Amino acid sequence: MRALVIGGGIAGSATAIALHRAGIEATIYERHAHTADDVGLFLTFAGNGMDALRVLGANEAVEKAAFETPRMEMRSGTGRVLGQMSHGSVDAVSRTIRRSDMYQALRDEVLARGISIEYGKRLETITDDTAYFADGTHATGDLVVGCDGLHSPTRTIIDPDAPKPRYTPVLNTGGYATGVDTGAEPGTFTMVFGKRAFFGYVPAPNGEVWWFANPPYPTPPTASELAEINQGDAWRRRLLDLFRDDDSPATALIESSTNPMTGWATYDLPVVPNWYRGRVVLAGDAAHATSPSSGQGASMAIEDGVVLAKCLRDLPIERALETYTSIRRPRVEKVVAAGARTSNLKAAGPVGRVIRDAMMPLFLKLASRSMNNDWMYRYHVDWDEPVILEK
Numbered sequence: 001m002r003a004l005v006i007g008g009g010i011a012g013s014a015t016a017i018a019l020h021r022a023g024i025e026a027t028i029y030e031r032h033a034h035t036a037d038d039v040g041l042f043l044t045f046a047g048n049g050m051d052a053l054r055v056l057g058a059n060e061a062v063e064k065a066a067f068e069t070p071r072m073e074m075r076s077g078t079g080r081v082l083g084q085m086s087h088g089s090v091d092a093v094s095r096t097i098r099r100s101d102m103y104q105a106l107r108d109e110v111l112a113r114g115i116s117i118e119y120g121k122r123l124e125t126i127t128d129d130t131a132y133f134a135d136g137t138h139a140t141g142d143l144v145v146g147c148d149g150l151h152s153p154t155r156t157i158i159d160p161d162a163p164k165p166r167y168t169p170v171l172n173t174g175g176y177a178t179g180v181d182t183g184a185e186p187g188t189f190t191m192v193f194g195k196r197a198f199f200g201y202v203p204a205p206n207g208e209v210w211w212f213a214n215p216p217y218p219t220p221p222t223a224s225e226l227a228e229i230n231q232g233d234a235w236r237r238r239l240l241d242l243f244r245d246d247d248s249p250a251t252a253l254i255e256s257s258t259n260p261m262t263g264w265a266t267y268d269l270p271v272v273p274n275w276y277r278g279r280v281v282l283a284g285d286a287a288h289a290t291s292p293s294s295g296q297g298a299s300m301a302i303e304d305g306v307v308l309a310k311c312l313r314d315l316p317i318e319r320a321l322e323t324y325t326s327i328r329r330p331r332v333e334k335v336v337a338a339g340a341r342t343s344n345l346k347a348a349g350p351v352g353r354v355i356r357d358a359m360m361p362l363f364l365k366l367a368s369r370s371m372n373n374d375w376m377y378r379y380h381v382d383w384d385e386p387v388i389l390e391k
Helices: 010-021 047-056 060-065 099-112 153-158 223-229 234-242 250-255 297-314 317-346 350-370
Strands: 002-006 025-030 042-045 071-076 081-086 095-098 116-119 123-127 130-133 138-140 143-146 166-177 188-193 198-203 209-214 264-268 280-282
Touching: 002 010, 010 025, 010 047, 010 099, 010 143, 010 297, 042 099, 042 297, 047 060, 047 297, 060 095, 060 099, 095 099, 099 116, 123 153, 143 153, 153 280, 166 250, 198 250, 209 250, 223 234, 234 250, 264 317, 280 317, 297 317
Parallel strands: 002 025, 002 143, 025 116, 071 188, 143 280
Antiparallel strands: 042 095, 071 081, 123 130, 130 138, 166 209, 166 264, 188 198, 198 209
16 A cells, blocks of 8 residues: 655654554655754643654654653732643653654654655645646555645645634744743743733753743734734734733743744634545644644644554555544544633633633642543553454
8 A cells, every 4th residue: 555645744754654654655745845944943742642652663752852841830920820730641741842853853763764755745636546746746646644734735625615724812932041040840831821911931951941922813813914023023022012011031031032033823623524535534733733722733643643554554445544533533623622722711801811810720729639631641542453343
C-alpha cells in the first residue's frame, strides 16, 4: 500500500511515521518550499501525545528538547492566587517545547526512516487515487491522508460544504524574556486572568521565561488588520498598554523580550461531519482543531496517526477509514469542547471577570478533588492489539 500524506507539519510527520511502522509506504507533500525550522513559538505537549510517540519509537528527541511543566497556578490581575491544578497526571506529565524543535525532531525521524518529503507541493485537487499540485505535477497512491491543517484543502475536497474553522475571540502572541525573575516555581505555568487580557508564563531551564498573551478581539481580524497590528513595534506597545494595571510580571517580560512580536488569530473546529470520502481521509487539525487553551492540538494529531495506521494495518481500506473515524471522533470532539470552555474564560467581559475571579477558587478546589482528567491525559493506543471489524 502507498499513502500520499498532504502536509509536512506535526500531523503529517507523525502520520507518515505511523504508516511506515504499519508497513505502508508513505510520501509527504508539503506546500511550502522550505522547512519550518524557524517558525512559531512554543506549545504545550501533553503526556498522552508523548505516549503516542513512544508507541512509534519516536519520542527521544522530543523528550530531550522539551521540559516538564506539570503544574498550573491561576492568578487574577490583582495578583491574587485563585488556585492551582495539575497539568496532566502523575504518570502523563505535560511538557513545553519550542514548536520548531518539535517539528525538527519529527522531521529528522521521518528522514531517518527513509520516508520522502517533497516541498513546494501545494494541493489543488484530488481525483480518485491521484493528487494534483499547483506546480503541474501529480502523485498516485492507494490512499490520500490530509494532514494539511486548520484551513485544509483536503477537507473541502472531501466535502465542499464542510464547516469553516470557528473563531475564538482572542488573538495570540508571545515571546522569550531574559533577565526577569518572576518568582515562579520551575515546572509551573502561571496563568494570569488580567484586567484586560490573559497572560501566561513559565521559567525555562536555560534561564529564559517563555510567555504568551491572549488579547481579546471580538471579531475575526482581516489580513489588513493583522498587518497593521504587526507593523513595527505595534504589538509591544499594544501589550504593554493591556497589562499596565495588572499585578504581574507581564510588562517586565514583554519589555525584556527581543524576539519579533507578531499576533495571529485563534480558531477551533468542533465538528467535521465527513472525515473521509473514498480513499481520502483527514487527520490532525484538518479534522478537529482544538483551541490553544486545550494544550492538546499536537497530541490529538499524533494519536490520529497511530490509530489510522493501526486500522489500515488490520482492515481493508474502506472499513479502516470508517473504523478510524468511529474510534477518534468522540474523543477529539470532547477535547475540542473542553478547550473552548477555557477560551471563553479568557475573553470574559467586565461583569464576567468579577464572577469568574470570585468563583474560580471554589471551582478549582472542587475540580482538584473530583474532576478526573485521566480520560484526556492517560489515553494509550496499544499497537499490538488488533483492530477488530465490528459486525
